[in-house]
Amino acid sequence: MAVYAVTYVYAEGSAAARDEHRPAHRAYLDELSAKGVNLCSGPFGPEDEPGALLLLRADTRVDAVAHTEQDPFRRNGLVTDVQVREWTPVLGPLAAHL
Numbered sequence: 001m002a003v004y005a006v007t008y009v010y011a012e013g014s015a016a017a018r019d020e021h022r023p024a025h026r027a028y029l030d031e032l033s034a035k036g037v038n039l040c041s042g043p044f045g046p047e048d049e050p051g052a053l054l055l056l057r058a059d060t061r062v063d064a065v066a067h068t069e070q071d072p073f074r075r076n077g078l079v080t081d082v083q084v085r086e087w088t089p090v091l092g093p094l095a096a097h098l
Helices: 015-034 061-068 093-097
Strands: 002-010 038-043 051-058 079-087
Touching (some): 002 061, 015 038, 051 061
Antiparallel strands (some): 002 079, 038 051
């Protein structure tokens, strides 16, 4: 399986709704982690465009996107754009674990 870098762009003005749905969002990502799909995920910093990075293990790019479709943030319209790129970890401590 490959590793995919999936980026979310959050909908403008969605901060309150994200706060509301964050527990379910995190529970969903925890389920993906338990299955070995979500390797690491989290939001971008406060000075960046609102969004997040998810490192997902999947067979294909289509499968990587499919893993995000039931994310409560996506189901509730809080994500306006999803980008997916295959990523090849080569150096550093994280690369040794992937």
